[in-house]
Amino acid sequence: MGKIKNLSLRKTIVLYMIISLIISFYLSALIMRIATTVQNNIWWKYVDQEEYFEMAEGDGRRYLPDVPRPHSYEMKEFDYHVSEICDFLQTFTVLIVSVAGSIIAVFLFYKHKLKCPIEELELASQQVGRNNLDFHITYENEDEMGRLCREFERMRGQLAENNQQLWKMLEEEKALRAAIAHDIRSPLSVLEGYQEMLSEYLPKKEINMEQALEMVNESKKQIERMDIFVETMRKMSSLDARELVAEEITSKQLEIDIRAEMNVFEKKFGKLYELKCSETAEKFSGDKEVILEVIENLLSNAFRYAKTKVEMEVFLTSSELQIRIKDDGVGFTVDKQKATELFYQQNVKDSLKHSGMGIYISRLYCEKHGGQLLIENEKLSGAVITAVFHRIA
Numbered sequence: 001m002g003k004i005k006n007l008s009l010r011k012t013i014v015l016y017m018i019i020s021l022i023i024s025f026y027l028s029a030l031i032m033r034i035a036t037t038v039q040n041n042i043w044w045k046y047v048d049q050e051e052y053f054e055m056a057e058g059d060g061r062r063y064l065p066d067v068p069r070p071h072s073y074e075m076k077e078f079d080y081h082v083s084e085i086c087d088f089l090q091t092f093t094v095l096i097v098s099v100a101g102s103i104i105a106v107f108l109f110y111k112h113k114l115k116c117p118i119e120e121l122e123l124a125s126q127q128v129g130r131n132n133l134d135f136h137i138t139y140e141n142e143d144e145m146g147r148l149c150r151e152f153e154r155m156r157g158q159l160a161e162n163n164q165q166l167w168k169m170l171e172e173e174k175a176l177r178a179a180i181a182h183d184i185r186s187p188l189s190v191l192e193g194y195q196e197m198l199s200e201y202l203p204k205k206e207i208n209m210e211q212a213l214e215m216v217n218e219s220k221k222q223i224e225r226m227d228i229f230v231e232t233m234r235k236m237s238s239l240d241a242r243e244l245v246a247e248e249i250t251s252k253q254l255e256i257d258i259r260a261e262m263n264v265f266e267k268k269f270g271k272l273y274e275l276k277c278s279e280t281a282e283k284f285s286g287d288k289e290v291i292l293e294v295i296e297n298l299l300s301n302a303f304r305y306a307k308t309k310v311e312m313e314v315f316l317t318s319s320e321l322q323i324r325i326k327d328d329g330v331g332f333t334v335d336k337q338k339a340t341e342l343f344y345q346q347n348v349k350d351s352l353k354h355s356g357m358g359i360y361i362s363r364l365y366c367e368k369h370g371g372q373l374l375i376e377n378e379k380l381s382g383a384v385i386t387a388v389f390h391r392i393a
Contacts, residue, residue, distance in 0.1 A: 005112075006142035013109050020105035024097045031093045039086035042079045046070035117145035121152060133160040184229070187222035194219050244287040244369065246392045251277050251316045254291075258314065261296055265310075269303040277314040284321045285391050286369060291321065294365050294387050297358035298325050305329035305383065320371075323387040331377035362387060 007015065044067055072080055117139045127135050133156055139149040194215045201207045255277040262273045302310045306327035315322040363373040370390030377383055 006146075009113060009144050012113055012143070013105075016105040016109050017102065020101035021098065024094075024101035027101075028094045028097045031097070032090050035086040035089040035093070039083050039090075040067045042075070042083050042086075043067045043070055045079070046074050113141075113143065114145065117141075117149050120149055124152060124156065128156070128159070133163065184226065187225050190222045191219050242290075242368075244290060244392055246285045247288055248283045249286055249288055249291070249316070249321070250283055251280050251314065254314060254316065257288075257292060258295060258312065261292070261299055262310075262312070265299050265303040269306075271303055271306050272309045273303075274309065274311045275314075276312070278316055280316055282316065282318045284316050284318060284389075285393070286321060286389050287392070290365050290369060291323075291389060294362040295323060297362045298323070298385050298387060301358050302327040302383070302385070319391045321389040323389075324384065325386075326378065326382055326384045328382045331381060331383045332375065359385070 047067055047070070075083065120137050120139050124135065124137055127133070135156075137149045137153040137156070139146055197207070198212060198215060202212060255275065258277075259275055262275060265271075266273055299310070299312070302325050306329050309328050311326045313322075313324040315324075359373070359375075366373045366387050366389060369392065371388035374386040374388065375383070376386075
């Protein structure tokens with residue numbers, strides 16, 4: 001039965017029609033035989049039986065001849081009508097039964113092969129029309145309708161994913177507008193305040209040169225803050241348009257590049273580091289510049305929050321690259337998922353020097369590379385971030 005369910009529509013309708021014709025043939029033969037028997041029994045009542053048998057014996061036949069048809073006026077009215085019905089059945093039974101069998105075959109074909117998937121697709125279309133994508137098409141036959149339902153289910157899933165991404169983009173755009181309003185307004189307000197103070201008190205010599213220089217230095221910090229923010233916005237605008245460029249990456253080559261980065265951070269932050277790279281002859285195909293940018297962002301974050309040491313492990317295969325970075329700081333103090341969101345900052349003081357986008361950009365680059373960014377806290381202390389990259393052609 002399972003094989004029949006998975007037959008193609010063309011083979012199924014042919015099978016149904018063949019079965020219908022076979023059944024129609026035998027049923028027609030049975031009906032015609034019954035009609036002939038009934039008709040002969042009626043005619044037999046109006047035949048001179050002695051003459052009939054004498055004629056059969058006189059001709060020397062080994063079989064009885066057909067019962068002769070009596071004239072209509074010789075038969076009773078009821079027998080006449082029954083005889084006419086038998087004539088009709090003998091003439092049109094094959095046509096009637098064949099047509100009826102074909103209609104039944106088509107009906108059964110629709111019921112067993114078309115009705116269920118059509119209802120599924122109709123209901124699914126109504127759900128999509130109501131902007132409801134929280135449903136699934138469960139028709140599993142391996143015929144054309146089954147493939148159509150699976151393709152519709154795939155499109156539904158893709159549409160749901162696109163809607164989620166669109167909603168996420170709208171939320172991030174909302175956060176971006178809020179961040180722009182905050183990060184631009186705050187330094188501008190500070191600069192405006194210092195400018196008013198200098199304009200008012202400096203001509204009157206109510207502040208000394210040391211206080212004036214302090215205001216100038218603070219104003220310079222606010223300008224640097226806006227420069228960082230503008231550079232961050234520039235990176236954001238070019239992130240989606242950036243195309244990945246595949247090149248072969250070896251474990252040894254990657255270790256050299258990472259160690260150079262970690263040496264810079266070690267001197268800058270005055271903290272130790274430990275680097276472990278898997279020794280393998282396999283080569284990974286990926287965008288080296290993107291991978292190193294992600295590593296730089298994650299190392300900057302790890303060294304900033306580490307107490308004394310940052311540990312890093314690199315696992316490279318021909319199909320996947322994993323970068324695991326651990327620090328001995330306090331770990332993530334909020335929901336780990338929020339750490340990868342736009343403008344996340346562990347400490348509000350960071351907003352003076354950092355835009356809070358390093359981990360967010362790293363997550364986007366990992367996803368663009370077919371991977372993901374995993375966030376977790378160590379049981380004792382510290383944060384662990386794992387960047388996963390998948391091979392690209």
